[in-house]
Amino acid sequence: MKEVLLVKLGGSVITDKAGGGGIDNAALADIGKVFAAHNDRISVILVHGAGSYGHPEARSHHLDKGLDSNNKAGIFITHRAVRTLNDAVVNALRAQGMEAVGIHPLSACIADNGNLQSFDSEPVELLARNGIVPVLHGDVVMDRSRGACIVSGDQLVRCLAESLNVDRIGLATDVAGVLDGGAVVPHIDPVSASSLVIGESGTTDVTGGMRGKINELLTLAESGASSSIFHISRLGDFLDGRDHGGTVVTR
Amino acid sequence: MKEVLLVKLGGSVITDKAGGGGIDNAALADIGKVFAAHNDRISVILVHGAGSYGHPEARSHHLDKGLDSNNKAGIFITHRAVRTLNDAVVNALRAQGMEAVGIHPLSACIADNGNLQSFDSEPVELLARNGIVPVLHGDVVMDRSRGACIVSGDQLVRCLAESLNVDRIGLATDVAGVLDGGAVVPHIDPVSASSLVIGESGTTDVTGGMRGKINELLTLAESGASSSIFHISRLGDFLDGRDHGGTVVTR
Numbered sequence: 001m002k003e004v005l006l007v008k009l010g011g012s013v014i015t016d017k018a019g020g021g022g023i024d025n026a027a028l029a030d031i032g033k034v035f036a037a038h039n040d041r042i043s044v045i046l047v048h049g050a051g052s053y054g055h056p057e058a059r060s061h062h063l064d065k066g067l068d069s070n071n072k073a074g075i076f077i078t079h080r081a082v083r084t085l086n087d088a089v090v091n092a093l094r095a096q097g098m099e100a101v102g103i104h105p106l107s108a109c110i111a112d113n114g115n116l117q118s119f120d121s122e123p124v125e126l127l128a129r130n131g132i133v134p135v136l137h138g139d140v141v142m143d144r145s146r147g148a149c150i151v152s153g154d155q156l157v158r159c160l161a162e163s164l165n166v167d168r169i170g171l172a173t174d175v176a177g178v179l180d181g182g183a184v185v186p187h188i189d190p191v192s193a194s195s196l197v198i199g200e201s202g203t204t205d206v207t208g209g210m211r212g213k214i215n216e217l218l219t220l221a222e223s224g225a226s227s228s229i230f231h232i233s234r235l236g237d238f239l240d241g242r243d244h245g246g247t248v249v250t251r
Numbered sequence: 252m253k254e255v256l257l258v259k260l261g262g263s264v265i266t267d268k269a270g271g272g273g274i275d276n277a278a279l280a281d282i283g284k285v286f287a288a289h290n291d292r293i294s295v296i297l298v299h300g301a302g303s304y305g306h307p308e309a310r311s312h313h314l315d316k317g318l319d320s321n322n323k324a325g326i327f328i329t330h331r332a333v334r335t336l337n338d339a340v341v342n343a344l345r346a347q348g349m350e351a352v353g354i355h356p357l358s359a360c361i362a363d364n365g366n367l368q369s370f371d372s373e374p375v376e377l378l379a380r381n382g383i384v385p386v387l388h389g390d391v392v393m394d395r396s397r398g399a400c401i402v403s404g405d406q407l408v409r410c411l412a413e414s415l416n417v418d419r420i421g422l423a424t425d426v427a428g429v430l431d432g433g434a435v436v437p438h439i440d441p442v443s444a445s446s447l448v449i450g451e452s453g454t455t456d457v458t459g460g461m462r463g464k465i466n467e468l469l470t471l472a473e474s475g476a477s478s479s480i481f482h483i484s485r486l487g488d489f490l491d492g493r494d495h496g497g498t499v500v501t502r
Contacts, residue, residue: 069382072381072382072383073350075352076351076383079352099323099326101326101327102358106354106374107353107354107358108371110373120369122369123358126395126398127393130323132327142374
């Protein structure tokens with residue numbers, strides 16, 4: 001059996017989030033090559049953030065305040081934006097000879113009060129088992145109490161890790177790991193987390209930055225699943241199971 | 252409360268299925284106008300067939316025989332084709348000022364041995380309740396025993412009708428209804444169905460034609476949900492609740 005890895009690509013890794021700009025196709029091509037080089041040994045479930053795709057649309061339609069009679073178009077427009085990015089990620093893997101398809105949370109997930117509630121992960125599981133990389137993304141989803149909300153890639157990682165039997169979990173970001181006073185914190189658990197002073201991501205988004213990321217991973221760690229946060233340049237090290245120079249979150 | 256209608260557009264109604272050709276944008280524009288004219292009185296959940304999009308791709312990759320090591324690319328390629336058609340249907344509604352988004356079975360459904368098993372319909376329900384038309388489509392989905400299979404729009408209609416509280420169900424096709432010796436059969440129930448000689452659709456597809464359609468609707472009828480099959484030109488009559496000149500399937 002291949003090792004099953006749940007990997008998240010931060011939105012800032014694959015888009016020019018700060019500049020309000022496009023898909024970073026050069027970065028995606030490099031990422032596709034790293035995954036392809038490991039394709040015979042690992043089975044990957046991939047999640048990516050929205051970066052500069054989706055967050056501006058969600059914000060301009062005030063989807064963070066829920067759905068009302070005036071912002072319904074924000075659902076289509078936000079989803080279309082993140083789907084465009086998702087298509088690029090899928091195509092970057094396929095360009096390297098891997099099989100991959102986009103899986104869209106709007107079609108499959110429900111949230112309540114901004115928190116992801118239900119997600120039938122069996123399509124994801126069967127795709128991975130058949131050697132096809134399911135590529136999920138932060139998305140707008142319907143919300144029982146708010147009408148609609150944004151679910152982050154980090155929420156999806158937590159939810160997928162809880163329902164699927166994955167061997168390792170890794171979050172590739174544009175920083176070296178969780179930083180405290182500029183230095184990477186090599187290890188975080190619930191006790192040490194409470195004493196950390198953690199800066200927000202350089203460019204904040206509507207889904208929570210590094211603090212939100214750690215909270216999702218600590219929730220996961222409670223159930224025994226440890227996870228890693230590392231710089232995207234160390235993706236190959238993570239896939240190989242080597243030291244990645246980043247942060248490991250455990251219970 | 253608006254009346255909730257579950258409507259299926261046959262693939263042959265919106266594509267040139269026989270000619271191996273494109274999206275029928277003129278037909279879609281007309282359909283969009285009919286729905287828009289009723290938008291203040293009804294809430295629509297829309298399903299469409301794949302027509303000339305998806306069936307050729309599914310056939311050339313032998314997805315009807317399940318998944319093997321050689322046809323995995325068929326999932327991406329088939330899904331991309333039907334998604335292109337789905338985008339056109341969504342855009343036809345949005346062009347008339349309606350809110351609509353595509354919902355993709357590949358992301359949300361599981362089949363077993365070719366039969367649709369699980370589908371969390373809550374995203375569909377919440378979209379419809381919020382005045383946004385969810386637009387679903389026949390699609391390739393993952394299958395527990397075959398790896399992958401095609402689920403038809405008719406299967407989706409049956410599954411959605413079983414899980415959602417819809418007021419009326421209508422299937423718009425390129426024929427006037429169920430035909431027996433050239434004449435429309437105005438009413439079908441389980442007893443009369445067994446004695447009918449029903450021709451297949453003019454252009455058969457990998458998901459079953461008129462016989463498959465009736466079987467799905469008879470299954471539905473057993474639980475008390477009657478449904479209508481009518482010519483697309485009578486869509487407005489169906490939406491209005493008037494006689495549509497087609498076939499009504501009941502228990």
